[in-house]
Amino acid sequence: MNHSSQQSLDSSLETSENRAVPKLRKVLLATGIGHFVEWFDFGLYGTLAAIIGLQFFQAGEPSVALLSSFAVFGAGFIMRPLGGLYFGSLGDRIGRKKVLATVIMLTSGATFLMGLLPTYSQVGITATVLLVLTRLVQGFAAGGESSGATTFLAEYAPTERRGYFTCWIDNFGFMAFVAGSGLVFLLTASLGEAAMTDWGWRIPFLIAGPLGWVGLYLRTHLEDSPEFLEMAKSGKTASSPLRMALTTAWSALFFCVGFVVIKAVGHWTLQTFMPSYLSTELHYSKLDSYAITTIGLFAIAVMVPFMGYLSDKFGRKPLMLAGCAGFILFTWPAMMLMARGDMLSAVMAMLLLGAFIAAFDGACTAAMAELFPTRIRYGGISIAYNVAVAFFGGITPWFSAYLMTATGNPFSPAWYVMGAALITFITVLRAKETAGQPLQR
Template sequence: MGITDTADGVGTAVLTDDERRRRMRKVITAAGVGHFVEWFDFGLYGTLATVIALHFFETGDPQAALLSSFGVFAAGFIMRPIGGLFFGSMGDRIGRRTTLGLVIMVTSGATFIMGILPTYDAIGLVAPLLLVIVRLVQGFAAGGESSGATTLLAEYAPSNRRGFVSSFVDVFGFAAFVAGSGLVLLFTATLGSQALNDWGWRAMFALALPLGAAGLYLRLKLEDTPEFQKIKEKGEVAAKPLRTSISRWWKALLFCVGFVVLKAVGHWILQTFMPSYLQTDLKFDQQTAYAVTTIGLAAIMILVPLFGLLSDRIGRKPVMIIGAAGFIVLTYPTLMLMGSGAFLAAVVAMIILGVFMAAYDGAMSAAMAELFPTNIRYGSMAIAYNISVAAFGGITPWFSQSLISWTGNTYAPAFYVMGAAVITLVVVIGARETAKSPLIEKG
């Protein structure tokens, strides 16, 4: 049986079912591997935050050094909206494929450089300054990644599987953090924490170059999306996509910003803050902390596409509401469960939070893409996504650690997560359901 060669079944070329499935696997792999590389590079910083604090900041006060490390992490997010403006506009004007190739080149190069930087002991205060510069470049490139990969998958996906296909953005994103956390866990288990602190962290950042080359090759082997090719053939590519987004689609931009608040905070709590939180505040040893994080992130990776599929069947809103409500009700109890000090309790707590993160992520990627028309989709998502991530996500590790210092309450970060979930829940309830709608073509 043949089916038309467009995401929503409108076109002239015909593919067989097997050909369509093979193409979809190729697209998911290319988008996913590139996304994996992007977030493996980006996430290593968070996983190794305590190690970076030892090498790039004054170590007399470990808590202050860790806060400084998280401060540099947040600095990278300052550049994400700028990167989103740059790469988002480029993606809507010249295409998704070429833009995503450039994104991965910049990120991989910046991450490799991070691994060869001289330390505080070698050059003093210049070391953290160089670290900030590299993080700014990394953040600039990251501004074009998530929205671009989501656009690519959503525009290739069949309309009745858009949630499932788009969810692979987060599958590969969490896989990257699992790989990073798992690699650190394996390294410390086999060679010890001292080797990791001495030279192992540099070796992990050096992996950015070969991984980046692989991701670039896969992305450039793709054709651009059927949806983008369609508007290009019709001469409907937006000359000034950002102006169109802000002037005509500002309500959709606001909804998208609200959607991303919980995603931003939830991701960076679980992916970046959690390893150091378990070590510094809950007094788990380094190896156990990495094990808890790795297991929890692996659970999210497995569950995300299942919730994406569920959102195709029952709608985006019900699934996103489940995720947001779960964070509101259970974040504080799960952190208390972690605080019991037992390994199994910490794993269970991490998985509970992971279920709600997976539910929210599984539906949200498609929901964002469905808010905007094809000729401004990449740029619109990039603007909204990165404003929200910069405002709420980038400060998550630093602010969460600061809440503990200010209040003396080890579980205080829960209040920040719960607040983000409340904001997002209100926005989701007010949004329209888009799961059964075709992608809008022109704005």
């Protein structure tokens, strides 16, 4: 955390509005580091998709193996709505902290096991089946992560700084992607592409084990959010929060799904699709592809807190609309810039697209939490978030690769990103501004 951000965080801790504010730094760090571990684990698969395709599917065309690998990537997202339904409802009934501890255990365990799996050349189709199963467990657990972390931090944050504090969730998430991409870059540089493809790819997955224990320790040593504790003390927790969300919060669910469309597509385009796209389609070396992606994701992580601050100052809608408009107008030109074939152009393109997702994320996390009342906040966000991510985000790498194969146009994935941005743009236009308002009780 830089000096100016630390000063901003310290000044916010002096706010007397929320009795939980003195604990906010600890809550922010513990929640954020846990989120870092969760998305480091989940994102590794996407970063290493090209290598995984070669290891777990029958030898053949690299593009076919990549499509197969992305299909398994999408299979994990199929489980996310189920995980969201289960963990979201549980989080509204028994508390946010216990559920967040559970999901980090499941994800880290599945990721660690992925590093131990035999390959297709060793056990044939059994390797593919085991890969799918571990990915399904990852997806089920991930269904309770982002919505839970968002709910937990939003319920601790002071009203006038909620955008700034909650957007750190996205900062830690992108830093996890940076760490994963950076680790793969360093391993590829030190081991060489041949060794990395042969056995070095296992190392990042095996690191998930000890990282998971760190995240679990931090999450189990927090108190639950004051909003939930107050609700539980008064006996107002919902006996069936899932049913309540589905029957009483249709408008909030609709807006939350719409918000998440470009968030999901933008995230997984930049984090998962780009490394393979740069190396397979645009013929950058794997080393250069990982470097370009790492630089872009790091820049996003740096920009997000500033965008969260702006969302508190100017509102959620202006930032979200600006991010959507940027994707609609500049995704195609950015992909053309990447195709020039030099690293500087590719980095510039990644930074351009990164600025748009940073603007959107800086406002969106708080905006989602502000849609729902406390009794159904975890479950409501879980349902909407994971349905949108599964339907739009999970298919992003596969569908982008399919578009190129079907059309023969290397820039055709831009159409999908632009369409997703248009859906969210229209949704945000119809939404009410919620910045500066207390959370619904």
